[in-house]
């Protein structure tokens with residue numbers, strides 16, 4: 001960009017920060033280092049945001065009207081997917097934002113973890129592709145609630161919190177360049193003995209592991225180019241812990257299929273789930289995909305939507321169909337959840353810290 005500007009001295013160019021709320025490098029510790037833990041990052045982030053709220057955050061003037069509508073080309077490798085759920089123009093992205101703020105922001109906190117309801121904004125594709133800026137998102141919420149974000153009630157702040165996570169992951173990419181070079185944040189995890197069994201990886205990618213919430217998520221990804229956040233965490237932990245496969249395999253697969261594929265958030269999400277990242281899930285706290293499914297998809301609506309062959313299994317057993325009569329078309333689990341969990345914990349224990 002700098003070189004182009006130098007070569008075109010007569011062309012007026014205006015630049016705006018709109019990919020993030022706060023530019024990487026602006027949220028630093030007292031001794032000018034990048035944060036590697038989210039909570040102190042967030043505290044500092046909020047104090048900076050509050051300081052500047054009336055200045056650089058005013059998006060009027062380079063907001064909606066002045067930006068020409070544009071469309072995106074299909075960007076994910078899912079030719080048979082139905083991408084109609086996601087905005088492909090700036091105008092429709094703004095309509096979706098308005099609709100979310102008007103109708104779903106109030107219940108966001110209550111619904112955000114249930115993949116069977118439309119509880120989150122589903123704006124990640126528009127944000128990742130630049131049809132929408134996170135500043136426009138924060139501003140729209142501030143206008144609706146008629147107050148700045150630091151005075152938001154919990155239910156609404158919880159949504160802003162996700163935008164701050166997004167900023168955190170963009171900061172990490174700049175502060176720790178090794179993250180964009182295929183390296184783990186925690187170097188000691190590089191020697192972890194991943195199994196990387198090709199048939200396990202294949203079953204995971206194709207939604208044929210025999211664990212319904214995992215298979216539903218992987219099928220949703222291919223069918224729609226998107227996956228619910230709670231389910232992303234579940235499938236990522238299943239791949240890296242129960243199947244003991246390198247997080248980079250999952251990261252690459254997500255990058256290929258997601259409409260919202262984004263190096264910072266994807267790498268952050270994978271390294272968090274695999275316990276190789278900054279501020280990551282502790283390695284011994286392994287999600288149990290059956291209880292995760294029962295808690296967050298209590299009526300099994302989500303798994304039934306993407307795995308219709310489970311419809312014959314009683315709802316109460318649908319997250320663990322092997323405890324009932326397994327339908328012919330659906331596989332038995334490819335791994336024992338209890339022993340594979342222990343195998344992962346043992347593999348992490350072997351690492352020298």
Ligand SMILES: Cc1cc2nc3c(=O)[nH]c(=O)nc-3n(C[C@H](O)[C@H](O)[C@H](O)COP(=O)(O)OP(=O)(O)OC[C@H]3O[C@@H](n4cnc5c(N)ncnc54)[C@H](O)[C@@H]3O)c2cc1C
Nearest residue numbers: 120121122123124162166229232260261262265266269270
């Ligand atoms: C393994 C894994 C991989 C992921 N890969 C991506 C990715 O490639 N691209 C991507 O945008 N998000 C990624 N996420 C984060 C999150 O799953 C999605 O941003 C979220 O599901 C998008 O849905 P939404 O727009 O309805 O989010 P909402 O809940 O409405 O949140 C609003 C916005 O905040 C941002 N956001 C929400 N959750 C997170 C989060 N945990 N981390 C960072 N930003 C967040 C997104 O831009 C989102 O659109 C990943 C998470 C995991 C666990």
